Amino acid sequence: MTAVLPARLLALPEHYDLAGTMAGLAVIRNDPTVRVSAREAWWVTRTPDGPGTLRLCREGSTLVAQAYGAGAAWLLDRADAIAGLRDDLSSFADVAGRHSLVHRLAHVYRGRRMPASGVIFPHLLPAILGQKVTYQEAYRAYRAILRHFGEPAPGLPDMPVPPAAEAIAATPYYVFHPFGVEQRRADTLRRAADRATALERATSSADATRRLVSLPGIGPWTAAEVVRASHGDPDAVSVGDYHLPNFVAWALAGEPRADDRRMLELLEPFRGHRGRVCRLIVAAGIGAPKYGPRAQIRSFARF
Template identity: 30%
Template sequence: MITPGKRTQDFGFDPESGVVTMTLPASFSYSEALHYLSRSPLECLHLVEDRRIYKLLELEPLEEPVLIEISEQEQGCLLLRSVEGKPLSPSAGQAAVSYIQEWFDLKRDVTPFYVMAERDPLLSKLAEDYAGLRIIGVPDLFEALSWAVVGQQVNLTFAYTMKKRLVESYGLRKEWNGRTLWRFPKPADIASLTVEELRQLQLTTKKAEFLIGIAKLMDSGDLTKEALASAATSQEAERQLTSIRGIGPWTANYVMMRCMRDTSAFPIGDAGLQNALKASLQRTEKPSADEIRAIFEPWHPWEAYAVFYLWRSLS
């Protein structure tokens, strides 16, 4: 079992090179993060090569996204740098650190999760096998909602295919060193489209309508991450999300889990979760929804982390 330890999270900045050094919490595995980020060759929003992560980040207002390289200098320490010639400024370095802290859920004290998991017959082996795994998030609300809608009732490979088509048709493109990286489309990029245009990507009519409707809500400011974050309870946040056309309980809980960082959220109807539980319980059939609720009840308020570890057991 991983021991969280006392390492403090901090960062340093070299003004000459623009390189940022991040000190990580002890209960974080860079290898597990790389494993998750490398799960599909169709991924277009980041690139993993030689244990380095490349991602376009919007770090300063009114400027083009910056291509950031993330690497592990040594265990417990990450290096962040721009790979496009212009060094990061102090403010851009701070913004990059903030993004990665949210992306990898680095500010969370996961000690209670590990304490709980160590005593649990189902979670204990998962927590030991994948020690240091944290929920890799989707910090941008529109991206999280779009990804969830695209992934409704299709397998993961086809969902990645649909996301890739959406990003390459309407996202921002950056060429670097013979590679192409992308930024996810903004709500305004999708809000002005027609259903027929999105149907060209092989999205269903319903999903096209859902994406355009969500984009319009976000572009107008009627739906914001800040407003969702201010909801008094998880149930209220879920109610707000499910009041939007195209967002049901699975989509709402997926977004609350990976974007809003609600550790008690979990998409109970998720096929991957059901398959992971079936394997972990050595069953011949998937557990029912009532069984899943009963299994998860002792894990409150760490349901989201339990889901992520169960998903990890499938790969």
């Protein structure tokens, strides 16, 4: 396995957390296109130049970036952004100091950065699949789609390349049904795929959000899930999430239940880094008390 281009060496800040940072590229937990450990990370995607695989390997205070496939040059050029090294934390210390818990979490997870992949549709696919269903349902559908459109990653054939937007746009609904994707999400996915080229032209996180929410079936939750990974937006909050308002309210105010309005009220002192604060709360495993039965896991493939 030989990289197409020479490796790129990136200087690392003190306490840099490779695994914690690169996990931010996974919109859905255990995303098969992302593989991370303390020393090494792999990410497979579709770049404007074609499929590519990025390998980041930590060697002391240096991060060695290697890339494979048609998108290798594009990935190497953006390797520092993908590794979260363009993430600006200069104002976060003052912001974090506004709450004792956030201040402590900012110290514990000080090595985590916000990665910025530079691509939208590879994150939009799992985000749409995650709309209003359980994690298990979304993950099962995502894995099935990756298998169906199956293309091995350059340089690492046991990882999959995300499907091309053109292929998704041209696929009729009945193909998605056995994957457990009902018509609403399938139609949203195909519409988004048809507009993928325009989405990829977004010049900023705000522009990407505007373009995303202009599409039927895509709201603030989906847009925030995407731009946190595509643009490294530290302020993107997943409004409409089933669990997040409760997590935030419990962590910041000791309140076991909250709605989006209350969540945003509690996050307001951290404006500019609201998404980062949410990520820290989730990373710390802070969850609100649980009441009532768990959501039922369904499969639309059986309907």
